[in-house]
Amino acid sequence: MYSYSNMTLEISLRPPFSIPRLFRADGDEPPKYHWAQPERKTQQGFSDQGGQSKKPQEPQKPKEGIRPLSDIDPNDVKRIRLHYEPQLVRSQLDGWIAQNHFVRVHLKSQRGRRPPEIFGRVKYCYPNDDHVHNVQEFQLFLPHKDGPPDTVHIHASDINFHAEVPVESFYLQVRLMLSTDEASEFKGREDLFWENGFAPQIADDYLELLDMDDRDHQSQPWLYVIGSRWLTTVPDERFDAILSKLREMLGWQKQILNYHPDWLPGRVKSLNRLLKLKHKLTPHYLTEPGNPQEAIDLVALLFDEMFLGNRSA
DSSP states (O other), X not given: OEXXXXXXXXXXXXXXXXXXXXXXXXXXXXXXXXXXXXXXXXTTSOBOTTOOOOOOOOOOOOOXXXXXXXXXXXXHHHXXXXXXXXXXXXXXXXXXXXXXXXXXXEBOOOTTSSOSEEEEEEEEEESOSEEGGXXXXXXXXXXXXXXXXXXXXXXXGGBOTTSSSSEEEEEEEEEEEOOHHHHHHHTTOHHHHHTTTEEEXXXXXXXXXXXXXXXXXXXXXXXXXXXXXXXXXXXXXXXXXXXXXXXXXHHTTOEEEEEOOTTSOTTSOOHHHHTTOOTTTSSOOOOOOOSHHHHHHHHHHHHHHHHHHTSOO
């Protein structure tokens, strides 16, 4: 456990395969992130890392609109995976397949008739979210750079179980810029992020936002939750610069929620008020979740809209 600034943060995950560049004022200061990934055991003895047990789903037959594996260019799969890679956090349990999680699946060779691997977001899993050895079939959303994702259908017989890691599992990062009090309100609710396929990262260092620029913003998280009380902790001499950066982030199509409970006193202003954003009158208007559950639900909704409509992913 490391203690510094006004927050005490715990790191309980092994480092993911790809972590965005960290920004801080002092090069000797550790990053101000709090990673918390709970684990639970399923009946098969595998950890679902925060997921809840679900009733077995009915098997789905491939329908029209399913893209055959033979129609997928391996180079396209690689480009898509590299595009998403900076946004992902590697799961501690490889092989876990669950709805809304990202996976990289190594496929059996068919002499060039299909790619050696497929990457995407899990749409459906039968008979249930589980370890790959207990899954009979599943469907993935295969992202596109331009346009909505395709759907591909994977059977257990398609998977190369002789690969070193047949299925790699990932979560999508969500950055939460929160004050100490705000972070305490989210404490114990991290499970709700994990089970929806998101890796919550709690931070309080405003310099991280100030250092983001046109050259590297794409490697930074797409999803942010900004606490109104966190904004009050920004030094006065940097406050206008932070507001300017948040406007830039909206222009870069970052998806931002403003955590602003209704009971806050009037002196704590919302981001909409600070940025002079008006519903239907300005290009952007931020949703203001009033509690952690609303924030989690809205993160999932925002990313679904972004991913399925490909607005910025």
